[in-house]
Amino acid sequence: MARTRYASDPGLIARMGATMFLLGLVFAGLIVGLFYILDLYSSRGNSGQTTSTTAWIVLAALIGVGSAFASYYWSDKIALRTSGARLVSPDDSQDAARLHAIVDRLCALANMPKPRVAIAPTSMPNAFATGRSSKVAVVCATQGLLDKLDDNEELEGVLAHEMSHVAHKDVAVMTIASFLGIVAALLVRFAFYSELFGGGGRDRRSGGNDQNAVPIVLIVLVVGMITYAISFLLIRLLSRYRELSADRSGALLTGRPSKLASALVKVTGEMARIPTRDLRTAEPLNAFYFTPALSNRPGQFSLNSIFSTHPPLEKRLKQLDEIAQQLGR
Amino acid sequence: MGFLDTILGRTKPAPPNLDNLFGLPGAALTLEAGTDFRPTGSGSVCFRATEGRAFSDIEKDVRDLLAMGGEKPPEVSTDSYGFTWLVCHHDPADASGLVTDLHAVNSSLELGGFGPQLLCTIMAFQDAGGRSLGLVYLYKRGTFYPFAPQSGQRRDNALELQIRGQIGDDLKVEPELNRWFPVWGAPGL
Numbered sequence: 001m002a003r004t005r006y007a008s009d010p011g012l013i014a015r016m017g018a019t020m021f022l023l024g025l026v027f028a029g030l031i032v033g034l035f036y037i038l039d040l041y042s043s044r045g046n047s048g049q050t051t052s053t054t055a056w057i058v059l060a061a062l063i064g065v066g067s068a069f070a071s072y073y074w075s076d077k078i079a080l081r082t083s084g085a086r087l088v089s090p091d092d093s094q095d096a097a098r099l100h101a102i103v104d105r106l107c108a109l110a111n112m113p114k115p116r117v118a119i120a121p122t123s124m125p126n127a128f129a130t131g132r133s134s135k136v137a138v139v140c141a142t143q144g145l146l147d148k149l150d151d152n153e154e155l156e157g158v159l160a161h162e163m164s165h166v167a168h169k170d171v172a173v174m175t176i177a178s179f180l181g182i183v184a185a186l187l188v189r190f191a192f193y194s195e196l197f198g199g200g201g202r203d204r205r206s207g208g209n210d211q212n213a214v215p216i217v218l219i220v221l222v223v224g225m226i227t228y229a230i231s232f233l234l235i236r237l238l239s240r241y242r243e244l245s246a247d248r249s250g251a252l253l254t255g256r257p258s259k260l261a262s263a264l265v266k267v268t269g270e271m272a273r274i275p276t277r278d279l280r281t282a283e284p285l286n287a288f289y290f291t292p293a294l295s296n297r298p299g300q301f302s303l304n305s306i307f308s309t310h311p312p313l314e315k316r317l318k319q320l321d322e323i324a325q326q327l328g329r
Numbered sequence: 330m331g332f333l334d335t336i337l338g339r340t341k342p343a344p345p346n347l348d349n350l351f352g353l354p355g356a357a358l359t360l361e362a363g364t365d366f367r368p369t370g371s372g373s374v375c376f377r378a379t380e381g382r383a384f385s386d387i388e389k390d391v392r393d394l395l396a397m398g399g400e401k402p403p404e405v406s407t408d409s410y411g412f413t414w415l416v417c418h419h420d421p422a423d424a425s426g427l428v429t430d431l432h433a434v435n436s437s438l439e440l441g442g443f444g445p446q447l448l449c450t451i452m453a454f455q456d457a458g459g460r461s462l463g464l465v466y467l468y469k470r471g472t473f474y475p476f477a478p479q480s481g482q483r484r485d486n487a488l489e490l491q492i493r494g495q496i497g498d499d500l501k502v503e504p505e506l507n508r509w510f511p512v513w514g515a516p517g518l
Contacts, residue, residue, distance in 0.1 A: 013337045020336065090511075097482070104510035105410060108448055109377065111343035111469035114507050153411040168338045245338035252342065255379030255446055256411065328381025 009248060009319075016241040020177070023234045027180045030227045034220070041216050053216050056190040064183035072175040076116075076131040076138045083128070085120035085140045095119060095146045102156045103139060106163055110253055115139045115166060119146070125267045129162035130171055137166040149263055157260030158267070160250035167249065170242050177238055181231040187224035191217045239309040247316055248323060255327060257320040264320075268313050342445035345468035347435050349501055353452050354424040356464060356473075356499040363495050365456035370421035371517040374434045375448040378413045387441040391415065391434050403434075406516050412448060416517045427452070435468070444468075451476070453517045460485070462492065463518045464500070465509075472503035482513050 034057055042050040071078065080087070088096035099117050107114045115129070115137035125144040131137030139162050141155070149155040165171075194217050251257035310316075334341065360366045378384050388405075395417060396402040404416040415434055419427040431450050438447060451463040463476045475492035477485040489509070493502050503509060512518075 008339050013339065016337060101511075101513075102410060105412065105448060107508070108467055108469065108510060109343070109445070110340070113505070114510075152409055156411065164340060167340050169335045170338070173335065173338070242338050249338075249340045253340075253445075254411075255377050255384075258380060259411075324380055327379045328383055 012241060012244055012248070016238065016245070019234055019238045019241060023177055023180060023231060023238070026227060026230050026234065030180070030184065030223065033223050037216060037219050037223070049216050052194075053220060056194065057187065057220070060183055060186035060190055063186055064179055068175050068179045068182060072132055072171060075171050075175075076136055079128060079130040080118060080138060080140070083120045083122070083140065083142075085118040085138075087116055087118045087138070095143070098152070098155075099141060099146070099159075102152060102159055103163070106156065106160055106253065110163065110167065112163070112167055115163065119143060123147075125149070127158050127162050129165045131166065132171055133169075134166050139163060139166070145267065148266055151259070151262075153254070153256055153259040154263035154266070156254055157250060157256060157263045160254045161246050161260065162250075164246040164249035164253070165242070168242065168245060170246070173242070174235070174239065177235050178231075181228060181235055184224045184228035184231060188221055188228060191221035191224060233306060236307060236309055240311045243310050244316065244319055247319060251320055251323045252327075257323040257327070261317050261320040264313060264316055343469040345435065345439060345444045345447045346471035347432060347439065347468070349471045349473070350428060350432055350435070350450065350466055352473075352500045353428045353464065353466075356496045357424040357452070357454075359495060359499050360454060360492070364492070365458070366454040366462055366492075367456070368421050368424050368427070369453045369455050369461075369517070370419050370423075370427065371416055372419070372427045372431050372450065372452045373414050373416040373515065373517045374431055374450050375412050375414050375512070375515070376438060376443070377411065377446045377448060378407075379443065379446060383441070384443060384446075387438060387443060388413070390441075391437050394433055394437060395430060403430075404516065408514065408516075414516045424452075449512065451512065451515055451518065460488070461518050462488070463512070463515060464496070465512065467503060467508065470503060470508065471501060472508075473500040474503040474509040476509070476512060476515075476518075478511070478513060478515075478518060482511075484511055 038050050038054060041053075079085075088099070090097045090100040096117070096119060099119065103114060103117055113134050115131065115134065116139070118138050118140040120140055120142045122142040123144040124142055125148040127139070127141045127145055129137060129139045139159060141159070145155070145158065149158065247260065251260050254260070357368050378388060392403060392405065392415075395415075403418075404414075406414050406416070408414060417427060417430045417434075419430065431452075435447060435450070438444065447468045449468065450466040452466075454462040454464070456462070461478065463478075464473055465476050466473050473496070475489045475496070477488040477492070479485050496502065
């Protein structure tokens with residue numbers, strides 16, 4: 001067997017494993033906690049209250065499973081629809097032919113089935129890959145990316161990154177990971193509404209029992225909120241690790257880490273200057289992320305860095321530098 | 330890709346399979362018997378040169394190795410997709426000598442640890458009417474497919490399918506048609 005130059009990064013793998021373990025732990029904690037609360041309350045004779053709470057929890061879990069499955073199963077269609085991208089064949093245009101040629105070569109190098117190829121008519125340089133399996137996967141580049149990266153090898157670096165997402169089955173992994181967050185968020189919402197609207201008729205029979213002064217709904221609300229907050233941070237952390245792995249696999253596949261690095265600089269340089277979302281459609285929480293006063297000060301802890309789905313540019317460039325050194329050895 | 334690789338987000342590089350390459354001389358004979366196509370005596374190896382000194386050293390070794398054989402030294406060119414092509418020329422009648430040369434390139438790249446960088450090998454054919462045909466070997470699959478380019482980035486699919494029927498007994502033909510990717514402007518074709 002010939003020696004290999006493809007060292008994996010044990011540190012990255014260990015951190016990713018730990019993140020997933022923690023997510024599983026939080027999920028187990030949520031289940032155990034809910035059972036414990038229900039058990040505690042039902043043993044005190046509030047059977048009516050616990051039954052309705054159990055019903056919400058089951059409903060939240062069912063909706064969570066349903067929406068996670070839908071976004072997993074139709075991930076390619078949803079992404080194509082929301083981005084307005086169009087599947088292209090090599091004869092459609094010069095750009096389509098170029099994209100197909102690069103994807104063809106990457107597939108032959110990596111020995112993976114060819115994904116479908118799409119172009120989104122957006123001027124923002126960006127790319128995405130989606131699809132539940134490599135058979136129905138779609139790799140999409142925006143028109144802006146095709147215009148911006150006139151160097152084939154830079155474009156290839158970006159596409160290799162996206163195809164690594166497909167090879168790593170990131171759609172499945174992130175869907176399972178975010179399932180916990182969806183359920184926790186639904187629980188919070190249900191508990192909140194039932195407290196708001198159902199609160200009046202609550203607890204008439206056991207009204208005199210002051211040991212139960214804290215209604216079960218409030219406890220579920222708090223548990224759900226804590227779970228949601230922790231799982232949100234863990235999912236974002238996991239997403240950043242998956243991005244780093246995709247960078248790594250993509251760079252090793254093409255053998256040109258510095259081309260991917262220069263593409264990243266070009267693309268993120270452009271993206272950082274232009275806001276991506278219409279001000280009116282921006283989520284209210286987004287305003288919360290942007291803390292220029294904090295992130296501008298050097299050495300300060302930046303909220304941006306623990307909330308974002310992608311690692312900071314410097315971190316990605318540093319990893320690519322290391323790979324370039326490895327390949328040269 | 331195993332389950333663990335999926336969970337941990339890593340890919341194992343695809344190793345090349347070099348052995349099936351030696352089926353090419355037999356296929357050349359079959360093509361001569363059954364069709365008008367004859368080997369042109371040129372064959373090419375396409376690979377992705379990685380950054381850094383390690384790869385340049387190996388590239389140089391390969392060229393030296395082939396030049397030692399006393400034949401015409403291989404031509405080196407880079408295409409617009411950043412892949413390097415080494416084109417070997419041989420006496421058209423000596424198909425197995427050509428394949429031996431191509432195999433030497435492959436094995437030195439593989440020994441240097443760059444097996445995953447190999448893309449494909451093409452053996453060129455031509456018929457009396459000047460139509461060209463390449464038998465393309467995909468290292469990662471260990472399979473062959475015919476590629477018949479026409480002018481203006483079109484390919485003669487009918488001819489390709491006809492050739493597939495011819496060489497089916499000699500070579501392992503790639504069963505998935507969507508992996509028969511076109512290699513426009515491949516040197517030597």
